[in-house]
Amino acid sequence: MLNRRTFTVAAALGAAAIGAPLVYGQPKLEKSKVSIAVGGKAAFYYLPLTISEQLGYFKDEGLDVEISDFAGGARALQAVVGGSADVCSGAFEHTINLQAKNQYFQAFVLQGRAPQIAIGVSTKNMPGYMNIADLKGRKIGVSAPGSSTNMVANLVLSRGGLKASDVSYIGVGVAAGALTALRSGQIDAISNTDPVMTMLEQKGDVKIISDTRTLKGTHEVFGGPMPASCLYAPAEFIQKNPNTCRAVMMAVIEAGRWIDASLSNKMKMAETVADKAYVNTGVDAINQRILGRYQNGLGKSWDDANHMKFFNDGAVNFPYLSDGMWFLTQHKRWGLLKDHVDYLAVAKQINQIGLYTEVASAMKVNVPKDPMRSSKLLDGVVWDGKDPAKYADSFKIRALGAA
Numbered sequence: 001m002l003n004r005r006t007f008t009v010a011a012a013l014g015a016a017a018i019g020a021p022l023v024y025g026q027p028k029l030e031k032s033k034v035s036i037a038v039g040g041k042a043a044f045y046y047l048p049l050t051i052s053e054q055l056g057y058f059k060d061e062g063l064d065v066e067i068s069d070f071a072g073g074a075r076a077l078q079a080v081v082g083g084s085a086d087v088c089s090g091a092f093e094h095t096i097n098l099q100a101k102n103q104y105f106q107a108f109v110l111q112g113r114a115p116q117i118a119i120g121v122s123t124k125n126m127p128g129y130m131n132i133a134d135l136k137g138r139k140i141g142v143s144a145p146g147s148s149t150n151m152v153a154n155l156v157l158s159r160g161g162l163k164a165s166d167v168s169y170i171g172v173g174v175a176a177g178a179l180t181a182l183r184s185g186q187i188d189a190i191s192n193t194d195p196v197m198t199m200l201e202q203k204g205d206v207k208i209i210s211d212t213r214t215l216k217g218t219h220e221v222f223g224g225p226m227p228a229s230c231l232y233a234p235a236e237f238i239q240k241n242p243n244t245c246r247a248v249m250m251a252v253i254e255a256g257r258w259i260d261a262s263l264s265n266k267m268k269m270a271e272t273v274a275d276k277a278y279v280n281t282g283v284d285a286i287n288q289r290i291l292g293r294y295q296n297g298l299g300k301s302w303d304d305a306n307h308m309k310f311f312n313d314g315a316v317n318f319p320y321l322s323d324g325m326w327f328l329t330q331h332k333r334w335g336l337l338k339d340h341v342d343y344l345a346v347a348k349q350i351n352q353i354g355l356y357t358e359v360a361s362a363m364k365v366n367v368p369k370d371p372m373r374s375s376k377l378l379d380g381v382v383w384d385g386k387d388p389a390k391y392a393d394s395f396k397i398r399a400l401g402a403a
Contacts, residue, residue: 132160
């Protein structure tokens with residue numbers, strides 16, 4: 001049986017059955033057995049989900065959760081669309097993509113305050129790399145075309161005056177396939193998540209040129225914290241099972257709170273993720289990133305006081321409307337949306353702020369006063385959500401025809 005105070009790798013890999021159900025005294029669950037699909041369970045992107053399972057937080061809320069691990073976010077999403085899973089643990093922007101296809105999914109809790117994506121160039125294929133313009137005509141590996149790794153790469157390329165069409169994007173996943181693609185020379189650069197990027201850094205395989213795994217890097221690229229992974233589900237599922245969704249949210253938020261609570265907890269988490277059941281690598285490849293110790297692949301290393309957080313008194317988990325609206329503007333910018341939409345209305349459809357607020361209140365977690373927040377992005381433009389159509393049309397670098 002898992003125990004949160006004496007949590008060890010061996011215990012973490014065993015079966016769990018802890019605690020009394022319904023810790024926060026929520027109403028009867030409409031559905032106690034829930035299936036969650038995830039695209040790469042070992043990714044830092046999804047740590048609160050993994051810890052919720054390992055420490056029995058789902059069971060504490062009266063839930064019997066089955067987590068199915070897929071090779072990538074697109075396959076995990078397909079499992080939910082196809083009906084073999086109830087909920088998806090995936091990138092926030094998938095909810096935006098689905099809206100454009102008239103498939104209405106809603107995000108009900110975030111799992112991180114930074115996209116956790118870094119871009120690195122191959123030290124083997126591009127030893128003389130100088131600036132972003134050098135990437136023109138090159139092959140860039142992303143988790144999947146159209147994914148968040150693709151979108152971040154587009155944003156960074158635009159800083160150097162390049163369009164998405166100036167490079168070739170290749171889907172490489174978020175695990176061993178990504179490592180192989182970079183090391184074998186199949187791609188010249190990579191936009192991916194941890195632990196992949198840290199493992200490439202530690203071997204000197206890449207030079208990091210943009211990094212949203214840190215708060216500082218996220219501020220440089222996005223102007224402030226941005227949604228990372230979230231739990232999302234079909235709107236119909238949430239409407240029919242609100243108490244079940246509240247219980248799932250509580251478990252994930254509690255897991256984030258446990259991770260952030262102490263250095264000891266972070267170290268235990270690193271041991272679990274490094275185990276062969278997940279990443280199968282040395283603990284140092286995990287704990288350095290968890291503890292905020294960074295390196296750029298060229299011998300430079302530094303400590304970041306604002307390292308990875310998964311709770312931060314609830315600030316991590318709140319689904320800001322302005323964030324959803326910003327992602328929509330980028331979809332319009334890059335041609336994924338043909339026409340302007342009612343940005344605020346769509347964001348309200350996607351972000352389950354009411355449901356989140358109810359859960360936060362029950363858990364005595366702070367809720368931001370304003371669901372909109374302002375950011376100054378790397379191009380110097382201030383995003384505040386007041387005129388999203390004008391903002392989306394203001395970019396000189398955009399997809400052809402996305403005007």
